Amino acid sequence: MYSKSSDSDNVLAYKVRIGVYMILIYALVYFGFIVINISNPLLMEKIIFSGLNLAVVYGIGLIVFALILAFIYNSMCSKKEAESNNNMFSKKGGK
Amino acid sequence: MSLLPFFIFVIFVGMVLWLSFYFAKQTKTSQGYFAANGEIHWIVNGVAFSGDYLSAASFLGICGMIATVGYDGFLYSIGYLAGWMVALFVVAEPMKRLGKYTFSGILDSKFNSKAIRLTAGVSTLIISIFYLIPQMVGAGALVTPLLGLPHYVGVIMVGLIVITIVATAGMTSTTYVQFLKGSLLIFFSIVLCIFILIQGLNTEPDQGGKVPFYKYATIQAQLQGNEILPVDTSYIKKGEITNQKLTFLKLSKDDVQTWWLKDIDLKGDIILKETQSEVRLSNGEFFINGKPASKDNQLRQVGNLEKIGGESGEQAKTGSVNPFKFLSYFSDKNTVVKRWESNLFKDGDDKVTVYYPIETPGNKILRPGLKFKVEGSLSEKLDFISLMLALFFGTAALPHILIRYLTVKTPADARKSTIVAVASIGFFYILTLFMGLGAMSSGVLNLTSSNMSAPLLAKSFGILLFSMISAIAFATVLGTVSGLLVAAAGAVAHDFMGTFGGISMTDKQKVIAGKITAFSVGIIAIILGILFKGMNVSFLVGWAFAVAASANLPAIIMVLFWKKTTAKGIVASVIVGIFTALGMILLSPSMYTHYGLNPDLAPIPFSNPGIISIPLSFLTIVVISLLTQKRNKVLTG
Numbered sequence: 001m002y003s004k005s006s007d008s009d010n011v012l013a014y015k016v017r018i019g020v021y022m023i024l025i026y027a028l029v030y031f032g033f034i035v036i037n038i039s040n041p042l043l044m045e046k047i048i049f050s051g052l053n054l055a056v057v058y059g060i061g062l063i064v065f066a067l068i069l070a071f072i073y074n075s076m077c078s079k080k081e082a083e084s085n086n087n088m089f090s091k092k093g094g095k
Numbered sequence: 096m097s098l099l100p101f102f103i104f105v106i107f108v109g110m111v112l113w114l115s116f117y118f119a120k121q122t123k124t125s126q127g128y129f130a131a132n133g134e135i136h137w138i139v140n141g142v143a144f145s146g147d148y149l150s151a152a153s154f155l156g157i158c159g160m161i162a163t164v165g166y167d168g169f170l171y172s173i174g175y176l177a178g179w180m181v182a183l184f185v186v187a188e189p190m191k192r193l194g195k196y197t198f199s200g201i202l203d204s205k206f207n208s209k210a211i212r213l214t215a216g217v218s219t220l221i222i223s224i225f226y227l228i229p230q231m232v233g234a235g236a237l238v239t240p241l242l243g244l245p246h247y248v249g250v251i252m253v254g255l256i257v258i259t260i261v262a263t264a265g266m267t268s269t270t271y272v273q274f275l276k277g278s279l280l281i282f283f284s285i286v287l288c289i290f291i292l293i294q295g296l297n298t299e300p301d302q303g304g305k306v307p308f309y310k311y312a313t314i315q316a317q318l319q320g321n322e323i324l325p326v327d328t329s330y331i332k333k334g335e336i337t338n339q340k341l342t343f344l345k346l347s348k349d350d351v352q353t354w355w356l357k358d359i360d361l362k363g364d365i366i367l368k369e370t371q372s373e374v375r376l377s378n379g380e381f382f383i384n385g386k387p388a389s390k391d392n393q394l395r396q397v398g399n400l401e402k403i404g405g406e407s408g409e410q411a412k413t414g415s416v417n418p419f420k421f422l423s424y425f426s427d428k429n430t431v432v433k434r435w436e437s438n439l440f441k442d443g444d445d446k447v448t449v450y451y452p453i454e455t456p457g458n459k460i461l462r463p464g465l466k467f468k469v470e471g472s473l474s475e476k477l478d479f480i481s482l483m484l485a486l487f488f489g490t491a492a493l494p495h496i497l498i499r500y501l502t503v504k505t506p507a508d509a510r511k512s513t514i515v516a517v518a519s520i521g522f523f524y525i526l527t528l529f530m531g532l533g534a535m536s537s538g539v540l541n542l543t544s545s546n547m548s549a550p551l552l553a554k555s556f557g558i559l560l561f562s563m564i565s566a567i568a569f570a571t572v573l574g575t576v577s578g579l580l581v582a583a584a585g586a587v588a589h590d591f592m593g594t595f596g597g598i599s600m601t602d603k604q605k606v607i608a609g610k611i612t613a614f615s616v617g618i619i620a621i622i623l624g625i626l627f628k629g630m631n632v633s634f635l636v637g638w639a640f641a642v643a644a645s646a647n648l649p650a651i652i653m654v655l656f657w658k659k660t661t662a663k664g665i666v667a668s669v670i671v672g673i674f675t676a677l678g679m680i681l682l683s684p685s686m687y688t689h690y691g692l693n694p695d696l697a698p699i700p701f702s703n704p705g706i707i708s709i710p711l712s713f714l715t716i717v718v719i720s721l722l723t724q725k726r727n728k729v730l731t732g
Contacts, residue, residue, distance in 0.1 A: 012192075015188060016189070018184075019183075019184035019185055019188075020184070020185070022180070022184045023180060023181060023184040023185055026177070026180045026184070027180075027487075030177050030180075030483075030487060033173070033483075034479070034480055034483050037463050037469045037479065038469050038476045038479065038480065041462065041463065041464060041469045041470050044462035044463065045426075045428075045458040045459075045462050047426065050419040050420075050423060051419065051420070051422070051423025051424075051426060051427065052419060052422055052423055052426060053426040053458070053461055053462060054462075055166055055426075055461055055462035055463065056166075056422055056426060056461055056528075059166070059169055059170075059172075059173050060525055060528075062173050062176070062177065063172070063173065063176050063521040063524055063525060064521070066176055066177065066179065066180055066517055066521060067517055067518055067521050069180070069184075070180075070183055070513070070514045070517045070518075071514065073183065073184060073510075074510060074511065074514050077507070077510060078507070081507060
């Protein structure tokens with residue numbers, strides 16, 4: 001659907017697919033936080049470790065998890081782009 | 096007024112203006128004005144993203160909300176960051192690939208529809224204005240303690256400086272201002288957090304010896320017949336008011352009239368707790384805590400822990416603490432926080448605002464529930480869900496965030512700069528928890544506005560830190576407002592005049608049209624910024640997110656991922672999203688409070704519209720697109 005692609009369709013489709021998987025994983029964890037809060041809010045007071053309760057661990061965890069997923073996503077996309085560039089280079093070289 | 100804050104303020108504003116004029120010389124084309132020629136490095140762009148995003152709402156609003164309602168303020172940090180995941184995983188690369196300036200440009204990439212450009216342009220303008228209001232309110236809140244000027248002066252000052260910035264250089268200067276400001280904001284927030292942890296916690300904070308800790312009195316009372324009277328006869332009862340289920344007694348001692356909150360102690364005896372009060376007489380005279388208001392008689396700053404892990408006084412002093420220990424004290428059910436709420440009522444012809452203390456255990460502070468009643472009624476739970484939905488879906492649809500994807504060279508750069516943004520913004524948001532809780536426990540809170548909590552906390556550590564933090568916060572407002580005005584300018588120059596108005600403009604004319612728009616929207620923002628004084632800026636930004644998530648995001652996602660999307664579906668979805676979100680906000684309990692009406696009478700039971708408006712907008716685009724499929728095929732075929 002993108003009109004000005006510089007990547008091959010293959011790479012683009014891969015990145016879109018990975019992006020959708022990533023957002024679904026993150027949304028699941030994010031909405032889990034919402035569900036616990038409205039269904040069993042007292043659970044959020046439970047101390048998990050080092051005197052920190054579930055609300056703090058889950059809340060900060062969501063921020064850290066976002067960063068981890070972002071790195072994984074970037075690494076997967078960059079790897080695919082590099083592979084695609086190498087393939088294009090070797091095809092050109094072959095000619 | 097101290098000279099140091101003034102000089103630091105002038106240096107910061109001067110630096111921002113210099114950057115603008117410097118880059119103005121390099122901006123020759125509309126591509127340069129609206130998208131910095133796509134030549135910004137991805138790291139600079141990523142930090143500038145964080146500069147854009149860490150607006151007054153994040154620094155002033157979230158810290159202020161955490162300082163007053165604990166974890167519920169941190170929900171904004173969580174939600175704001177989660178929104179970046181949608182931006183990164185779903186929108187970043189496709190948007191960059193489409194290479195469009197504006198929201199309408201993205202939507203219109205598939206259809207050549209004037210209706211799309213018009214509705215999307217209107218939507219961009221409305222969201223920009225909604226986002227501008229809290230920035231302006233924040234600016235007004237900052238200049239009062241920083242420069243000793245009234246709120247409206249701050250708002251006008253920001254408006255004029257930003258209009259100058261945007262009217263000169265556009266996106267390049269905005270990017271470098273945001274880069275500089277984003278870096279400095281994070282650096283000085285780290286410094287502030289280190290100070291908080293080194294200082295530790297105690298139950299009688301005195302701002303480093305600068306402001307003596309004030310102990311609020313509690314006196315015994317008894318029932319005589321049906322009347323509550325203080326046991327200590329040196330207090331003479333002058334009146335009694337029950338409002339919103341709370342009873343306040345007006346007592347006089349030494350000719351000073353003060354208000355006291357009736358409560359019951361652990362033994363079941365009646366007690367009266369000292370409050371703070373503002374009383375405006377019908378003749379215009381204004382009293383604070385029973386004495387005429389003056390420079391020396393203002394409301395006292397508040398916020399302290401009554402108990403730390405069950406201890407109070409000298410035994411409770413923690414000394415320096417590590418970050419985990421700091422948070423664990425606030426999670427402890429044996430820690431007691433003294434928070435303050437307000438109650439407004441009329442005493443005869445006098446208008447009275449009483450600020451009264453509430454003691455809240457730690458286990459209730461560090462979990463949702465004090466503002467968003469997750470244990471309350473269905474509508475209160477829906478309000479919470481609604482907020483979290485709007486924050487999740489709103490970020491990727493904000494116009495000044497969207498345009499920043501265009502300032503880098505490639506889609507991969509857009510992705511990398513988003514990751515830099517996620518890292519720096521996420522780190523800053525974790526700091527907000529420490530700054531907010533630090534303000535909550537340090538006796539620095541201003542009872543009339545939560546927005547100044549973080550700068551006032553910095554002030555307790557010294558005037559230099561306060562000056563730096565406040566000047567950066569002011570620059571934050573300048574940068575964010577500049578970005579929003581460029582987005583609004585783009586919407587008008589490209590969408591309204593260039594296409595819908597049928598006016599064919601040259602490149603230079605487009606830039607001039609953009610600058611005129613920036614000026615007009617800037618003036619509107621100044622007026623609204625003055626009108627919304629006193630509301631928490633993060634709460635206001637929550638509304639901007641709700642409008643963006645309802646009006647823009649369904650259209651963006653569907654045009655990128657659903658082949659059956661039609662032009663009519665997009666137009667209908669944007670219109671439904673804007674009107675539903677705006678209508679629900681205007682009829683919400685929060686706005687009723689702002690109108691001076693009883694919030695219980697508001698027709699909409701919750702203050703955040705996202706839970707209704709976002710699904711409705713998605714539903715509209717699907718239904719209308721399906722209904723217009725045949726015509727669409729005929730047209731495209």
